[in-house]
Amino acid sequence: xxxxxxxxxxxxxxxxxxxxxxxxxxxxxxxxxxxxxxxxxxxxxxxxxxxxxxxxxxxxxxxxxxxxxxxxxxxxxxxxxxxxxxxxxxxxxxxxxxxxxxxxxxxxxxxxxxxxxxxxxxxxxxxxxxxxxxxxxxxxxxxxxxxxxxxxxxxxxxxxxxxxxxxxxxxxxxxxxxxxxxxxxxxxxxxxxxxxxxxxxxxxxxxxxxxxxxxxxxxxxxxxxxxxxxxxxxxxxxxxxxxxxxxxxxxxxxxxxxxxxxxxxxxxxxxxxxxxxxxxxxxxxxxxxxxxxxxxxxxxxxxxxxxxxxxxxxxxxxxxxxxxxxxxxxxxxxxxxxxxxxxxxxxxxxxxxxxxxxxxxxxxxxxxxxxxxxxxxxxxxxxxxxxxxxxxxxxxxxxxxxxxxxxxxxxxxxxxxxxxxxxxxxxxxxxxxxxxxxxxxxxxxxxxxxxxxxxxxxxxxxxxxxxxxxxxxxxxxxxxxxxxxxxxxxxxxxxxxxxxxxxxxxxxxxxxxxxxxxxxxxxxxxxxxxxxxxxxxxxxxxxxxxxxxxxxxxxxxxxxxxxxxxxxxxxxxxxxxxxxxxxxxxxxxxxxxxxxxxxxxxxxxxxxxxxxxxxxxxxxxxxxxxxxxxxxxxxxxxxxxxxxxxxxxxxxxxxxxxxxxxxxxxxx
Numbered sequence: 001x002x003x004x005x006x007x008x009x010x011x012x013x014x015x016x017x018x019x020x021x022x023x024x025x026x027x028x029x030x031x032x033x034x035x036x037x038x039x040x041x042x043x044x045x046x047x048x049x050x051x052x053x054x055x056x057x058x059x060x061x062x063x064x065x066x067x068x069x070x071x072x073x074x075x076x077x078x079x080x081x082x083x084x085x086x087x088x089x090x091x092x093x094x095x096x097x098x099x100x101x102x103x104x105x106x107x108x109x110x111x112x113x114x115x116x117x118x119x120x121x122x123x124x125x126x127x128x129x130x131x132x133x134x135x136x137x138x139x140x141x142x143x144x145x146x147x148x149x150x151x152x153x154x155x156x157x158x159x160x161x162x163x164x165x166x167x168x169x170x171x172x173x174x175x176x177x178x179x180x181x182x183x184x185x186x187x188x189x190x191x192x193x194x195x196x197x198x199x200x201x202x203x204x205x206x207x208x209x210x211x212x213x214x215x216x217x218x219x220x221x222x223x224x225x226x227x228x229x230x231x232x233x234x235x236x237x238x239x240x241x242x243x244x245x246x247x248x249x250x251x252x253x254x255x256x257x258x259x260x261x262x263x264x265x266x267x268x269x270x271x272x273x274x275x276x277x278x279x280x281x282x283x284x285x286x287x288x289x290x291x292x293x294x295x296x297x298x299x300x301x302x303x304x305x306x307x308x309x310x311x312x313x314x315x316x317x318x319x320x321x322x323x324x325x326x327x328x329x330x331x332x333x334x335x336x337x338x339x340x341x342x343x344x345x346x347x348x349x350x351x352x353x354x355x356x357x358x359x360x361x362x363x364x365x366x367x368x369x370x371x372x373x374x375x376x377x378x379x380x381x382x383x384x385x386x387x388x389x390x391x392x393x394x395x396x397x398x399x400x401x402x403x404x405x406x407x408x409x410x411x412x413x414x415x416x417x418x419x420x421x422x423x424x425x426x427x428x429x430x431x432x433x434x435x436x437x438x439x440x441x442x443x444x445x446x447x448x449x450x451x452x453x454x455x456x457x458x459x460x461x462x463x464x465x466x467x468x469x470x471x472x473x474x475x476x477x478x479x480x481x482x483x484x485x486x487x488x489x490x491x492x493x494x495x496x497x498x499x500x501x502x503x504x505x506x507x508x509x510x511x512x513x514x515x516x517x518x519x520x521x522x523x524x525x526x527x528x529x530x531x532x533x534x535x536x537x538x539x540x541x542x543x544x545x546x547x548x549x550x551x552x553x554x555x556x557x558x559x560x561x562x563x564x565x566x567x568x569x570x571x572x573x574x575x576x577x578x579x580x581x582x583x584x585x586x587x588x589x590x591x592x593x594x595x596x597x598x599x600x601x602x603x604x605x606x607x608x609x610x611x612x613x614x615x616x617x618x619x620x621x622x623x624x625x626x627x628x629x630x631x632x633x634x635x636x637x638x639x640x641x642x643x644x645x646x647x648x649x650x651x652x653x654x655x656x657x658x659x660x661x662x663x664x665x666x667x668x
Contacts, residue, residue: 040562040605042646044246046261047220047331050271053116053436061433065110068430072103075423079409083416088406095397095408101390106427108380113434115279116272118329122229124222125158130231132160132224133207136182137197138215139167139190143176144556144579145216145336147636148643150180152218153211155644157225163205167197179636194287195303195310202302207294214288217335218246218647227291227328237296237323238315241289241332242270246647247557250337251344251549254443264337265447268438273381275327282377283325284315289333296323306361309354316362316378320369334647336557341485341544345454352451352458355382360462388455391448395494395537398529402501405517413521442536449540453488485550487541495541498534502527556580559646564604567612567627568593574603575622577646579639581630582612585620593617593627601629606645610638 076099084092134153138146146164153162164177167190177184187200198212209231213219227239243266245252254263270286277283285292287310297303297314300321304313315325338344364370364379401408409416428441505527508515517523543549556579563574567584576583582601593599593614601610612629620626631639 040564042246042559042561044244044248044334046267046271047244047334049118049121049330050116050436052118058115062110062114064433065106065430068426069103069107069110071423071426072106075419076100076103078419083409083411085408085410088404088408091397091400091404091406092408092410094393098390098393098397101386102427105387105390106430108383109431109434111376112273112380113276113436116276116436118275119278119326121226121328122232124225125228126225127158128228130208130228131206132158132209132211132228133205134160134162134211134213134219134224135165135198135201135205136163136213136215137165137167137194137201138173139193139197141215143172146173146176147180147579147639148218148556148647149213149215150177150182151640151643152220152648153213154181155648156219156221156223158228160211160224161205161207163201165197165201167193176636180640192305193310195305199302199305202294202297209291210294210297211291212288213333214335217243217288217333218643219289219333220331221648222330223289223332224291226330226332230326230328231291231293233324235322235324236326237293237318238283238285238325239291240274240283240286240325240327242274242327242329243286243289244270244331244334245337246334246559247336247339249548250339251341251543252337252447256440263440263443265443266337268435268444269381271329272436272438275329277377278327280373280377281319281324281371282374283327284378284381285311285318285325287311288335293323296321299323307354307357308350309358312354312378312381313358313362316358316364316370319374320367340549341450341488344450345488348451349454349458352385352388352455353461355385356458356462358382385455386459387448388452389459391445392452392456392494395449395498395533398526398533399497399501401526402505402523402530405515405523407519407522409522413519413525417525442539445536446539446543449491449536450543453490456490485544487544491537491541491544495534495537498530498537502530502534505530558583561646566600566602566604567629568599572601572627574601575626577642579631579643579646581615581628584627584629585622585624586627587624598632599629601631603642603645606641608638608642608645610635610642 076096079096079099084096086092134156136146136149136153150162150164162182164173164182164184166173166177166184166186169186169188174184174186185201185204187197190197192199198210202210209228211219211224223241227241230236230239245264247253248262248264252265256263274283274286296318300314300317304310304317307313318325338347358364359379359382364375364382367375370378397408400406431439432441504513505523507513508517509520509523558576558578561574561577563577565572565574565584567586570586572584572586574582574584584601595614595616597614599612599614601612602608603610611632613632614627615630616628618626
């Protein structure tokens with residue numbers, strides 16, 4: 001189905017061969033831009049294939065993980081036999097269960113990350129006889145968010161159709177699609193949300209392979225060419241690429257110091273756990289950035305509509321029907337991560353509720369249509385949501401100990417302290433090695449607490465049996481009004497309770513309350529745990545209130561750039577660029593320019609001209625004058641080229657390649 005160089009032998013490419021071939025070329029950033037050919041363009045780290053892991057390091061990680069599991073098992077046996085005080089079972093038993101759950105989590109990580117080697121990568125597909133359609137489901141996303149998504153989808157090769165599936169039935173989106181060259185489908189009723197939208201499209205589109213791209217995900221040049229080759233295997237139903245993000249100043253990202261990739265809360269799953277599921281044939285469709293065989297979808301009755309997480313439910317049904325899914329661990333699309341706490345909570349609540357619905361409806365632990373490894377792999381992903389319940393109880397238990405005086409461990413602190421500390425440190429080292437540095441502990445624990453207010457209600461519905469299908473709420477994107485965000489009541493309540501417990505402990509030890517602790521030294525140990533908990537809770541609430549995450553005034557993401565330009569007749573340098581405006585520096589005062597003036601911005605690199613309005617002028621910290629420009633409307637073709645410059649262009653071909661390519665059904 002594919003073709004490459006005429007003298008190439010067909011077959012797969014190993015990771016070592018791929019890395020060697022890449023090393024012979026100029027370093028290319030995640031947007032396809034080289035530093036040598038296109039200085040000043042955005043640069044996002046971490047998009048390529050992970051470096052192959054040496055066999056020695058793999059053995060080290062496995063050895064430490066197994067040792068930690070053995071130590072955890074010995075510790076739990078010791079706890080059960082020698083240290084559980086059933087006289088205070090109401091704190092002793094929950095603590096033991098939580099410790100066992102933590103050890104189980106380590107076991108699941110060990111199982112999931114035992115082998116992180118990648119499958120063979122097929123050669124690039126230059127042309128194909130398959131009918132390929134890129135589908136962009138949308139509901140209420142703005143034009144500024146949709147424009148780069150549609151533009152990039154149109155520009156990738158090989159030849160394909162690009163369809164905008166508009167559940168909002170909006171005339172201006174229909175016009176946008178027509179202006180850019182994409183095809184358009186709208187529904188009169190948006191029943192069954194995204195799943196219904198995709199199923200409706202399948203009734204109107206003739207395609208062998210559909211590529212599903214969320215309305216805020218911009219595909220990169222190799223999106224189709226690097227993934228279509230997997231479909232030479234007739235058993236492959238889905239090829240999933242990692243979800244990654246271009247707004248790296250989002251609520252989910254955290255700077256980790258100069259020279260290091262930013263922490264992203266989803267990276268450990270998208271770049272490590274999910275690709276490693278290939279070993280167990282348990283890779284799942286993650287909703288966006290994926291290619292799906294239409295025959296496989298039809299075989300399982302279309303996209304599942306029984307839950308809020310239609311993608312993973314459809315994946316399970318495909319696996320039950322004997323199809324295979326594969327993860328291509330190279331970033332080939334980037335989207336918008338949650339900018340604010342409300343966005344983040346809305347998204348996590350939907351995912352958590354969907355996971356609970358899937359666990360019930362697909363009977364993961366008992367279904368004989370799945371292999372034991374698949375059942376365990378899927379359960380590991382879905383049961384990870386229970387970590388929020390564990391985090392909540394780890395906060396509440398020390399508080400209960402302080403206010404009741406009940407010590408859950410029937411042994412001296414001198415004995416218990418070193419044993420529990422040694423076990424915990426061993427588990428921590430094992431987790432650090434297993435996650436290959438993607439999950440720094442403090443940040444991971446902070447986000448565990450941040451997720452709690454969204455996840456706990458979903459768990460409560462599952463436990464009580466009162467779960468019900470909720471409306472699919474789309475995460476807002478684009479311009480968001482800046483407002484002060486208040487911490488969730490759950491986090492605020494836990495902080496107050498923890499502070500209260502610490503104060504009560506201090507007063508009791510000082511003899512200023514009616515209580516008297518039998519083991520004051522144990523209470524001091526519990527107080528240390530309380531201090532750690534309140535530190536994490538305060539870190540979580542500080543993040544919620546951080547002005548950086550209060551909203552987004554510009555409708556599209558700002559990219560730091562360094563591009564030569566002119567504003568009117570004045571030389572300038574662009575330092576901040578989006579699809580709706582720019583921040584430029586000039587070396588002197590623009591005496592002829594004032595706020596509200598109309599000026600033409602010319603970008604030298606791509607020979608682009610944009611009509612703008614001056615919205616502010618001020619002294620620049622870098623020196624000279626900074627000018628804020630807003631692009632005037634009705635410049636769609638120019639903004640489309642600008643979108644490809646920022647997201648997509650290979651800079652040695654900027655002037656030639658900044659126009660969408662053919663969207664015919666098949667290659668000629």
